[in-house]
Amino acid sequence: MITVLLFAHLQESVGKDRIQLPIERTTVKELKTELQQTYPLPELDRVMTAVNEEFAKNDRLIKAGDVVAFIPPISGG
Template sequence: MIKVLLFAELQETTGKSNLDIPVQNITVQQLKEKLKTNYPQLNLHDVMTAINEEYAREDDAITSGDTVAFIPPVSGG
């Protein structure tokens, strides 16, 4: 099981702040594709990704028990 944390518009789009995804070993890119299948309106194109509080790349591996955070770009004025 992987815990996925969602922030800002990702949380608003899904109506959830976190998701539990029943997978074992997967890459960040594969996880994004899986989430897009379940939530087609979810925009994960420009998000920053962290695995266990460390920034990650698309090809980084995620294993059962990990926590993945998707952090959308922040704008301010």
């Protein structure tokens, strides 16, 4: 199982703040494509990704148990 966390407008587009997916192994890029088939998330192509709280690139491998967070452009401060 992979846990996906959503924030800001991504959370509002999907209507929930987390999604659990029964996937054993994937990559950031594949996960984005998979989610886009189910949810209205065209902006996923433009957001950063964190795997287990660390920024990750599109080719980063993801395995069961990992927590993946999509990080839209941030606006703290």
